[in-house]
Amino acid sequence: MSVAGINVLVEETRAAQARAATPLLSIRGVSTYYGNIRALKGVDLDVNEGEIVALIGANGAGKSTLMMTIFGDPRAREGTINYAGRDITRLPTHEIARLNLAQSPEGRRIFSRMSVRENLQMGAAVNGGRHFAEDLERVCTLFPRLKERLDQRGGTMSGGEQQMLAIARALMSRPRLLLLDEPSLGLAPLIVKQIFSTVKELNQRDGLTVFIVEQNAYHALKLAHRGYVMVTGSITMSGTGQALLDDPQVKAAYLEGGNH
Amino acid sequence: MEFFAQQFINGLTLGSIYGLIAIGYTMVFGIIGMVNFAHGDVFMLSAFIALIFFLILTTWLGMTSVALVFLIVLVLAMVLTSLWGWAVERVAYRPLRGSFRLAPLISAIGVSIFLSNFVQVVQGARNKPVPPLVNDAFVLYRHEDYVVTLSYKQAIIMATTALLLAGFWYLVQKTSFGRAQRACEQDRRMAALLGINVDRTISLTFVLGAALAAVAGTLYLLYYGVVSFSDGFVPGVKAFTAAVLGGIGSLPGAVIGGLIIGLIETFWSAYFSIEYKDVAAFLILIVVLIFKPSGILGRPDVEKV
Numbered sequence: 001m002s003v004a005g006i007n008v009l010v011e012e013t014r015a016a017q018a019r020a021a022t023p024l025l026s027i028r029g030v031s032t033y034y035g036n037i038r039a040l041k042g043v044d045l046d047v048n049e050g051e052i053v054a055l056i057g058a059n060g061a062g063k064s065t066l067m068m069t070i071f072g073d074p075r076a077r078e079g080t081i082n083y084a085g086r087d088i089t090r091l092p093t094h095e096i097a098r099l100n101l102a103q104s105p106e107g108r109r110i111f112s113r114m115s116v117r118e119n120l121q122m123g124a125a126v127n128g129g130r131h132f133a134e135d136l137e138r139v140c141t142l143f144p145r146l147k148e149r150l151d152q153r154g155g156t157m158s159g160g161e162q163q164m165l166a167i168a169r170a171l172m173s174r175p176r177l178l179l180l181d182e183p184s185l186g187l188a189p190l191i192v193k194q195i196f197s198t199v200k201e202l203n204q205r206d207g208l209t210v211f212i213v214e215q216n217a218y219h220a221l222k223l224a225h226r227g228y229v230m231v232t233g234s235i236t237m238s239g240t241g242q243a244l245l246d247d248p249q250v251k252a253a254y255l256e257g258g259n260h
Numbered sequence: 261m262e263f264f265a266q267q268f269i270n271g272l273t274l275g276s277i278y279g280l281i282a283i284g285y286t287m288v289f290g291i292i293g294m295v296n297f298a299h300g301d302v303f304m305l306s307a308f309i310a311l312i313f314f315l316i317l318t319t320w321l322g323m324t325s326v327a328l329v330f331l332i333v334l335v336l337a338m339v340l341t342s343l344w345g346w347a348v349e350r351v352a353y354r355p356l357r358g359s360f361r362l363a364p365l366i367s368a369i370g371v372s373i374f375l376s377n378f379v380q381v382v383q384g385a386r387n388k389p390v391p392p393l394v395n396d397a398f399v400l401y402r403h404e405d406y407v408v409t410l411s412y413k414q415a416i417i418m419a420t421t422a423l424l425l426a427g428f429w430y431l432v433q434k435t436s437f438g439r440a441q442r443a444c445e446q447d448r449r450m451a452a453l454l455g456i457n458v459d460r461t462i463s464l465t466f467v468l469g470a471a472l473a474a475v476a477g478t479l480y481l482l483y484y485g486v487v488s489f490s491d492g493f494v495p496g497v498k499a500f501t502a503a504v505l506g507g508i509g510s511l512p513g514a515v516i517g518g519l520i521i522g523l524i525e526t527f528w529s530a531y532f533s534i535e536y537k538d539v540a541a542f543l544i545l546i547v548v549l550i551f552k553p554s555g556i557l558g559r560p561d562v563e564k565v
Binding site: 093098175 | 459
């Protein structure tokens with residue numbers, strides 16, 4: 001092999017290494033404001049391909065704001081957000097949504113006057129109706145409850161069913177990265193367990209990358225490979241899920257007497 | 261009885277025109293929760309556009325095929341009026357989105373005044389006539405001296421309204437654009453999270469509303485044979501009444517409301533006093549707002565915006 005050939009090989013290997021090392025989602029120094037109130041104060045956070053990353057923190061810490069800031073609504077005033085090697089900080093929300101990342105937002109935001117099927121069709125809107133039947137089949141296998149209720153109006157379903165629908169709707173776009181905001185909120189423990197095990201299955205079987213925001217710190221850290229702790233708009237701690245679970249500070253603030 | 265039947269047909273015709281205008285109000289209100297007070301003037305403007313093309317085609321170009329002239333005029337009026345509808349939204353409403361709730365409403369009143377004055381300045385303040393195009397009528401019933409007729413014009417107006425209502429209902433309920441539109445109605449932020457271009461969806465809603473107003477304007481011109489710059493306001497407010505009566509946000513509601521307003525107005529003129537026909541129509545608005553604010557087919561859950 002010639003020297004030039006070897007050089008090309010070396011270059012290619014380096015590029016591959018760089019690709020592997022670049023996180024799928026990379027947030028650097030992001031600050032978001034509501035009027036003059038600084039809701040996020042220079043947040044740094046990475047989500048690598050294939051990981052489940054959990055963000056825990058108290059009510060009002062800014063977790064959901066971060067989720068929405070990733071989608072440009074509200075827009076980050078400082079810092080950058082990179083997704084799949086592309087700067088998405090200034091992209092309009094609907095264009096971010098077309099980049100294979102999907103969100104099941106805080107409060108589920110089901111279209112209550114649409115049927116379950118129509119909600120799922122909305123989730124598939126970015127694909128323009130391609131492979132809809134196949135994707136519908138797939139999410140109905142994950143959440144059999146939805147299959148029975150395809151023609152029911154979204155607003156008439158129970159909280160747990162709405163949460164399943166919100167996740168299913170996000171999955172309809174065939175995302176590479178799924179953002180889950182408080183999927184356990186207001187749900188019975190059994191349903192929470194079911195939803196978390198589905199997320200785990202999606203991650204292990206399909207290699208779906210998941211970024212999850214939770215108040216339910218114990219379950220979230222159990223599920224996640226890595227976790228971050230957010231306090232009033234700043235990341236104060238990070239580590240593997242287990243390390244955070246064992247950390248005395250995390251234990252005191254989020255786990256002792258918690259809802260696990 | 262013959263008199264009643266004839267008035268019924270006249271009322272349905274007038275009501276169809278109101279219904280077509282009302283769809284524009286109802287769609288815009290549905291998606292951004294705003295009463296587009298300029299919509300009546302967009303309707304008037306479209307009648308003028310239709311008038312100009314009628315005259316160009318018949319007088320200058322000497323076209324004689326009535327059906328062809330009508331179709332060309334209709335299409336041109338729809339296209340040009342849609343452009344106006346799009347421009348109005350772009351210039352007067354979009355910059356105010358996210359502002360306080362009254363801002364776009366005030367802006368809409370401004371656009372309404374602008375449009376009627378603009379037409380007055382460029383077209384003059386007098387009534388503008390078109391030569392009658394279609395004069396034939398079906399005789400439905402003849403009894404001694406009295407004949408009940410359905411003129412071709414009336415038939416065209418009712419058939420067009422029915423066809424457009426069916427088409428729009430299909431568009432909103434069954435197509436992906438309609439779904440996106442309903443999604444924006446319910447939760448604009450979530451729609452954007454799912455990749456829907458909300459601004460474009462709203463623009464298209466205005467364009468569609470204006471296109472329907474243009475159909476109404478062309479039919480109005482065909483029916484009455486005359487239009488004036490001030491013809492936007494009163495039909496506009498009546499169509500708005502129709503939209504409220506039918507249940508704002510509902511397409512079939514808008515047309516049903518339009519038909520009811522048209523019938524009430526016609527019967528009131530026929531049996532009581534023609535001077536008070538507008539009073540009768542607006543009395544309905546007051547009664548509906550007091551006793552059934554959600555209208556005939558409206559949703560009871562008014563949790564808008």
